Amino acid sequence: SQTIHQWPATLVQPVGSPLSLECTVEGTSNPNLYWYRQAAGRGLQLLFYSVGIGQISSEVPQNLSASRPQDRQFILSSKKLLLSDSGFYLCAWSVQGMFQPQHFGDGTRLSIL
């Protein structure tokens, strides 16, 4: 069966520091991968998605970036974190193709001080 792992589960970072969140998927090949952010008490906002290695599409302008160095690895990064980057970050995967459901990891709760 397929599994998705995100780490770390929680992270506290100072303003201006860099960020690297990692997500890996097991048990499937060539998945679509997604990064979402959920601000406290609000719905999810799609940040990035990827259909293959090295292919990244950005949904919203921000100081975050994403990379997919391997088929089942998705990384969310920032060079300098802002206070507004605080939130709950979720990675998801889906089988390629239209209308396939997405499956989420347990998320990383990021607090910027």
Added chain:
Amino acid sequence: DAKTTQPTSMDCAEGRAANLPCNHSTISGNEYVYWYRQIHSQGPQYIIHGLKNNETNEMASLIITEDRKSSTLILPHATLRDTAVYYCIVRVGGLGNNAGNMLTFGGGTRLMVKP
């Protein structure tokens, strides 16, 4: 993409059926309806999805009206562990976009199952 409207919150007695409504009056012909739920501090969990026929799986049933402008998620025997925020989502169907199954999450319905 079509937007959805859900009640902010609902209560349900343990053991009874929970019926969660969703309006999506601007849905287009090739858009599916998806339901997810999120238990506090966890990632969203996929529940069920459908196009126009009613669907049932081990978790829930999805009833879609004939005009497809609304749907209802039914949890047949709610338990305390079903307490969560339930999201109704209409999927963007981008032609030629292999990653067109992006999901736009709104505020959802906070379901409280009470003993």
